[in-house]
Amino acid sequence: MERFRDSAIHGGYDEVFPPLLATTSLFPKELLDTEEVFSFKDKSQRSICLAPEHTMIIANNVLMNRREKHARLFYILPTFRYERPQKNRYRQFWQLGVENFVSSPFEEIGVIESFASFLESIDVKHVIELNNVGTYCCPSRSEGK
Secondary structure, eight states: OHHHHHHHHHTTOEEOOOOSEEEGGGSOHHHHTTTOSOEEEOTTOOEEEEOSOSHHHHHHHHHTTSSOTTOEEEEEEEEEOOSOOBTTBOSEEEEEEEEEOOOOHHHHHHHHHHHHHHHHHTTOOOOOOOOOOOOSSSOOTTTTO
């Protein structure tokens, strides 16, 4: 985890520590319907859950102006899934991730470079392949051929 932290900091990311309890309404219905989320009612009868993932919680904090809107953030946090424990699958595990709220293709390259640096630091052989699925205004070259 320290190597991931070092790679992220070197890549210009700030570490964040969002809450591990979240309002259930932050998460897509599809995730909640999988029955893999620890959800319950608090004393005020609000539906809350243990974080099944962190992107939505961090994005909500950025959108609510609790953070700079052009933030480059990383996290190393415990994550929770309500599923029957199996070999090598646990109800609590660590999730490492980056969230980049700067809109630029160059920022996307930075995310890839940071991750590649992390993989190299732990001696993982890797190949990076990029693809373009296009957008509404700019379809990929493969469309219509």
